[in-house]
Amino acid sequence: MSYRGRFKIWRGDAKGGALQEFVVEVNEGEVVLDIIHRLQATQAPDLAVRWNCKAGKCGSCSAEINGRPRLMCMTRMSVFDESETVTVTPMRTFPVVRDLVTDVSFNYTKAREIPSFVPPPQLGPGEYRMQQEDVGRSQEFRKCIECFLCQNVCHVVRDHEENKTAFAGPRFLMRIAELDMHPLDAAEETGLDRKSTAQDEHGLGYCNITKCCTEVCPEHIKITDNALIPLKERAADRKYDPLVWLGSMIRRRRTD
Amino acid sequence: MTTQVERHSYDVVVVGAGGAGLRAAIEARSQGMRTAVICKSLFGKAHTVMAEGGIAASMGNVNENDNWQVHFRDTMRGGKFLNQWRMAELHAKEAPDRVWELETWGALFDRTKDGKISQRNFGGHEYPRLAHVGDRTGLELIRTLQQKIVSLQQEDKKEFGDYEARLKVFQECTVTRILTRAESGSAADSRVCGVFGYVRESGRFFVIEAPAVVLATGGIGKSFKVPSNSWEYTGDGHALALLAGAQLINMEFVQFHPTGMVWPPSVKGILVTESVRGDGGVLRNSDGKRFMFDYIPEVFKEKYAQDEAEADGWYTAPDTHRRPPELLPRDEVARAINAEVKAGHGSPHGGVFLDVSTRLPAEEIRRRLPSMHHQFKELADVDITAEPMEVGPTCHYVMGGVDVDPDTAAATGVPGLFAAGEVAGGMHGSNRLGGNSLSDLLVFGRRAGLYAATYAAELAGSRPQVAEEQIEGAAAEALRPFSAEYAGNTDTVDGRPENPYSLHQELQQTMNDLVGIIRRAGEMEEALHRLADLRVRSRTAVVEGHRQFNPGWHLAIDLRNMLLVSECVARAALERTESRGGHTRDDYPQMDRLWRKSNLVCELAEYRGVITGQDPAMGQIKLTRRDMLPIRADLLALFEKDELLKYLTDEELSA
Numbered sequence: 001m002s003y004r005g006r007f008k009i010w011r012g013d014a015k016g017g018a019l020q021e022f023v024v025e026v027n028e029g030e031v032v033l034d035i036i037h038r039l040q041a042t043q044a045p046d047l048a049v050r051w052n053c054k055a056g057k058c059g060s061c062s063a064e065i066n067g068r069p070r071l072m073c074m075t076r077m078s079v080f081d082e083s084e085t086v087t088v089t090p091m092r093t094f095p096v097v098r099d100l101v102t103d104v105s106f107n108y109t110k111a112r113e114i115p116s117f118v119p120p121p122q123l124g125p126g127e128y129r130m131q132q133e134d135v136g137r138s139q140e141f142r143k144c145i146e147c148f149l150c151q152n153v154c155h156v157v158r159d160h161e162e163n164k165t166a167f168a169g170p171r172f173l174m175r176i177a178e179l180d181m182h183p184l185d186a187a188e189e190t191g192l193d194r195k196s197t198a199q200d201e202h203g204l205g206y207c208n209i210t211k212c213c214t215e216v217c218p219e220h221i222k223i224t225d226n227a228l229i230p231l232k233e234r235a236a237d238r239k240y241d242p243l244v245w246l247g248s249m250i251r252r253r254r255t256d
Numbered sequence: 257m258t259t260q261v262e263r264h265s266y267d268v269v270v271v272g273a274g275g276a277g278l279r280a281a282i283e284a285r286s287q288g289m290r291t292a293v294i295c296k297s298l299f300g301k302a303h304t305v306m307a308e309g310g311i312a313a314s315m316g317n318v319n320e321n322d323n324w325q326v327h328f329r330d331t332m333r334g335g336k337f338l339n340q341w342r343m344a345e346l347h348a349k350e351a352p353d354r355v356w357e358l359e360t361w362g363a364l365f366d367r368t369k370d371g372k373i374s375q376r377n378f379g380g381h382e383y384p385r386l387a388h389v390g391d392r393t394g395l396e397l398i399r400t401l402q403q404k405i406v407s408l409q410q411e412d413k414k415e416f417g418d419y420e421a422r423l424k425v426f427q428e429c430t431v432t433r434i435l436t437r438a439e440s441g442s443a444a445d446s447r448v449c450g451v452f453g454y455v456r457e458s459g460r461f462f463v464i465e466a467p468a469v470v471l472a473t474g475g476i477g478k479s480f481k482v483p484s485n486s487w488e489y490t491g492d493g494h495a496l497a498l499l500a501g502a503q504l505i506n507m508e509f510v511q512f513h514p515t516g517m518v519w520p521p522s523v524k525g526i527l528v529t530e531s532v533r534g535d536g537g538v539l540r541n542s543d544g545k546r547f548m549f550d551y552i553p554e555v556f557k558e559k560y561a562q563d564e565a566e567a568d569g570w571y572t573a574p575d576t577h578r579r580p581p582e583l584l585p586r587d588e589v590a591r592a593i594n595a596e597v598k599a600g601h602g603s604p605h606g607g608v609f610l611d612v613s614t615r616l617p618a619e620e621i622r623r624r625l626p627s628m629h630h631q632f633k634e635l636a637d638v639d640i641t642a643e644p645m646e647v648g649p650t651c652h653y654v655m656g657g658v659d660v661d662p663d664t665a666a667a668t669g670v671p672g673l674f675a676a677g678e679v680a681g682g683m684h685g686s687n688r689l690g691g692n693s694l695s696d697l698l699v700f701g702r703r704a705g706l707y708a709a710t711y712a713a714e715l716a717g718s719r720p721q722v723a724e725e726q727i728e729g730a731a732a733e734a735l736r737p738f739s740a741e742y743a744g745n746t747d748t749v750d751g752r753p754e755n756p757y758s759l760h761q762e763l764q765q766t767m768n769d770l771v772g773i774i775r776r777a778g779e780m781e782e783a784l785h786r787l788a789d790l791r792v793r794s795r796t797a798v799v800e801g802h803r804q805f806n807p808g809w810h811l812a813i814d815l816r817n818m819l820l821v822s823e824c825v826a827r828a829a830l831e832r833t834e835s836r837g838g839h840t841r842d843d844y845p846q847m848d849r850l851w852r853k854s855n856l857v858c859e860l861a862e863y864r865g866v867i868t869g870q871d872p873a874m875g876q877i878k879l880t881r882r883d884m885l886p887i888r889a890d891l892l893a894l895f896e897k898d899e900l901l902k903y904l905t906d907e908e909l910s911a
Binding site: 056098099103125135 | 298299300301303305306352356359361362364370371372374389392399403404413419427457519520523527627630636756799802804809
């Protein structure tokens with residue numbers, strides 16, 4: 001049932017760091033975050049890690065496990081071979097604060113740049129009427145737990161610091177799509193065209209639909225297919241984007 | 257030498273960024289106050305995200321017979337009439353407005369066929385009442401409030417060129433002291449003047465000067481071994497209030513949610529939403545028996561089905577059938593599960609079976625309970641559409657908290673201090689109904705923000721100033737884990753320093769074993785003794801490393817709070833010689849009408865603000881018994897006399 005597992009955990013801060021090796025007990029049913037906690041309690045009391053709910057609901061414990069962006073609380077130890085060394089490193093796209101903790105303020109900056117929901121002026125509280133099938137589309141995007149794994153994995157900003165200013169990232173482009181698909185959002189009546197701002201102000205054109213964001217999403221939100229591509233298609237009514245054309249060709253081929 | 261601290265000044269400071277804190281901040285800022293929100297975690301990660309089932313509000317969208325009076329009655333019954341009735345009244349009246357308001361801020365609830373907000377059944381609620389989004393309602397609530405705050409910041413950016421001109425979120429900061437100032441020098445008339453805390457990332461200290469502070473820090477679950485709560489739930493606000501001179505009430509009432517995961521061990525305690533039962537799930541023991549029919553208490557006999565046929569009929573024809581007993585209030589269900597397991601009818605891993613797989617089509621389960629499906633699949637290899645779950649009680653919520661004025665959320669005895677949400681006491685009496693928490697956060701979060709703003713505005717030019725010596729004291733206290741009080745201390749075992757992680761585990765084990773779901777006098781006395789011992793040992797807890805993002809240090813600081821709060825729970829539980837709601841005594845198994853109107857009040861025993869804690873025999877908490885105000889006549893008139901007789905004494909009824 002229990003075994004001694006081998007781990008390499010990145011330790012350090014903004015100035016630098018290295019992988020540190022640990023051997024630690026692993027029990028049946030445990031997840032990677034359990035191991036990190038055991039290390040804190042027994043070998044490395046100042047090992048820095050961010051976590052909250054340990055149930056896959058808050059999106060705090062994002063890291064890279066054997067190079068794959070994952071939530072530590074939802075990665076079971078049973079997916080690894082007992083002899084395998086499990087390597088845990090901080091998310092690469094964001095600056096390291098300490099050990100497994102990164103500075104994710106980029107995401108909060110981007111969140112502020114997306115124009116908010118505009119309530120329909122003619123409806124008061126309690127007067128909203130919407131059909132389930134109409135709210136369903138935006139609800140899929142509102143499942144997002146803001147773990148920022150999609151932001152971390154997106155190659156537009158991963159290893160490309162220079163793109164960060166112009167690109168909101170999948171999470172916040174999806175936020176634009178969510179508001180755009182909200183049945184009662186009144187942005188258009190105020191002269192705000194969400195689709196074209198996605199393209200003109202939030203860097204939608206940088207996305208070349210490699211679907212890395214969708215693959216790492218722990219909530220299994222189809223970010224690319226359901227949020228980004230529809231946004232691109234509609235934005236393309238106003239602006240030519242070769243990737244949209246490419247994307248639609250690829251999808252057309254799949255339905256054959 | 258003066259301690260290095262970052263200084264800020266605001267009109268209102270909100271400690272905590274869950275549902276209550278964010279709602280309070282939105283209100284205070286909307287009243288024109290410069291407002292700061294301090295959160296222990298990142299913005300948007302608060303424990304509220306874990307709320308699953310829904311927000312209780314009598315909108316009457318699914319059953320038009322629902323109204324605030326019915327909701328009030330259910331809330332009082334759930335709390336076994338110990339509720340602060342004025343809070344229960346305000347809550348029932350205002351909850352619908354708070355939910356509708358969320359829609360105007362962008363929330364997207366599940367809908368009824370006619371396009372209104374859908375409402376689901378839940379334990380103790382007479383009608384389908386919970387507005388919901390699948391089983392992730394808490395996430396929707398947090399995200400909506402978070403996005404409302406962003407939209408207010410966008411307005412400020414437009415007006416003042418700065419997002420944070422009037423509303424700033426201090427992320428990953430922890431408050432360790434409420435600062436107070438006594439104008440006359442007497443502790444009795446001290447007022448709030450600010451907060452002291454540390455920044456996790458840098459370990460640096462900060463002081464925010466402010467005349468009004470709203471506590472919205474949530475609960476205390478991390479003092480127990482098997483909780484459904486996140487790491488932040490260390491009773492910070494409860495302890496901060498005590499240390500500032502406020503009082504806590506009802507601390508003996510701790511809710512064990514009946515259905516937490518029990519296997520594998522590493523996920524033990526994680527919540528399984530009550531919606532599973534609300535949507536048709538049933539509880540069975542190892543013999544396959546639906547055992548809840550054996551556990552319907554006398555006070556609820558008329559309201560619950562007596563057999564399976566009647567119970568099953570209720571889902572489609574609620575007007576002609578009584579409710580299934582799986583939907584009794586949480587305290588009843590938790591005790592029943594505990595009793596079944598104890599009698600040897602448990603599941604393989606020490607729980608009972610919760611089955612929805614034979615009750616709903618697989619597709620329906622995936623649609624209504626997506627995160628439960630996901631959670632069991634990922635963490636336990638269990639497909640809930642095909643097999644039953646194993647579940648058992650988990651420490652979920654504390655009914656007790658800061659004694660507040662029901663209308664203004666102002667803490668008794670400390671001008672400038674307000675409290676809302678789980679950290680406030682009274683609203684839920686001895687047991688909270690599911691769904692009444694999210695609505696509580698919104699109703700009283702708003703009120704706390706509103707009255708904190710009013711208070712700050714009225715104080716205007718005469719704000720109390722922060723005293724430097726208080727800052728020095730708070731800094732010294734926070735740094736103690738680095739300063740090795742153990743050096744040469746003969747009290748420690750082997751003269752060695754204590755590990756904060758081990759102390760925390762011992763505390764959790766103590767509360768779990770001795771002040772848990774079923775309580776006995778001797779065990780609670782033992783718990784008090786152990787808590788005193790842990791308190792002494794915690795003085796010698798030493799941490800390694802430096803101040804930058806050091807979890808060992810943070811835990812050492814949190815231990816002070818958990819120990820204070822745990823003592824409140826144990827002391828109050830020992831004193832209350834009856835069983836009621838979230839307080840079950842093996843040695844006093846009956847509910848006693850004479851206890852109904854009494855609150856147990858906890859306050860700091862020693863001179864306010866100072867903890868010496870060196871003498872194990874001496875507790876830190878002074879306990880007193882206080883009578884509640886009689887329930888207002890028009891509210892009493894909402895109940896039948898026969899029902900009231902079960903709870904109130906003859907004298908109370910004839911008065």
